[in-house]
Amino acid sequence: MNCKLGTVESRFADIVWENEPVTTAELVKLCADKLEWKRTTTYTVLKKLCGRGIFQLQDSIVSAVISRREYYALQSQQFVEEKFQGSLPAFIAAFTSKRKLTEDEIQEISEMIDSFKEVRGGGG
Numbered sequence: 001m002n003c004k005l006g007t008v009e010s011r012f013a014d015i016v017w018e019n020e021p022v023t024t025a026e027l028v029k030l031c032a033d034k035l036e037w038k039r040t041t042t043y044t045v046l047k048k049l050c051g052r053g054i055f056q057l058q059d060s061i062v063s064a065v066i067s068r069r070e071y072y073a074l075q076s077q078q079f080v081e082e083k084f085q086g087s088l089p090a091f092i093a094a095f096t097s098k099r100k101l102t103e104d105e106i107q108e109i110s111e112m113i114d115s116f117k118e119v120r121g122g123g124g
Contacts, residue, residue, distance in 0.1 A: 004075070005049075011035060012045050013071070016055055021063040 005013055015030050016022065022030070027046070031037040037045075046062065049055045056065050066074070084090040101109070 004078075005054075005071075008035070009045060009049065012042075013049065013054065014068075016062055017064060017068045021061050024057070024060045024062060027062055 012031065012035065015034060016027065019026070019030060024043075024046075028039045028042045031042040032039075035041075046055065046057065050057055053065055054071065055062055080086060080088060080091045084094070
């Protein structure tokens with residue numbers, strides 16, 4: 001699935017995610033107000049993102065095929081794959097080389113790791 005979005009597409013996607021399910025008429029109004037788009041532009045971008053499998057249009061109702069959370073998870077995974085050869089530790093090392101983690105962040109990450117160990121049956 002090609003789900004990379006440009007800046008304008010991302011703004012459009014946010015409008016859909018914040019208002020779904022939304023009628024096409026309402027979406028046209030929202031895009032006119034927030035993006036200053038004409039009806040044809042809204043339909044063109046909608047068709048493009050439906051073709052990519054991010055949104056669906058059925059009976060004049062637009063809804064998400066993938067949620068905003070799922071979209072950002074896919075983007076993050078793709079970024080780590082492309083930039084760090086899929087190595088999450090390499091990504092974390094690069095991220096933390098310029099930014100110190102707070103104690104709360106360290107605790108939260110530690111808890112996440114512990115929960116993954118439990119799910120995989122390797123807790124200890």
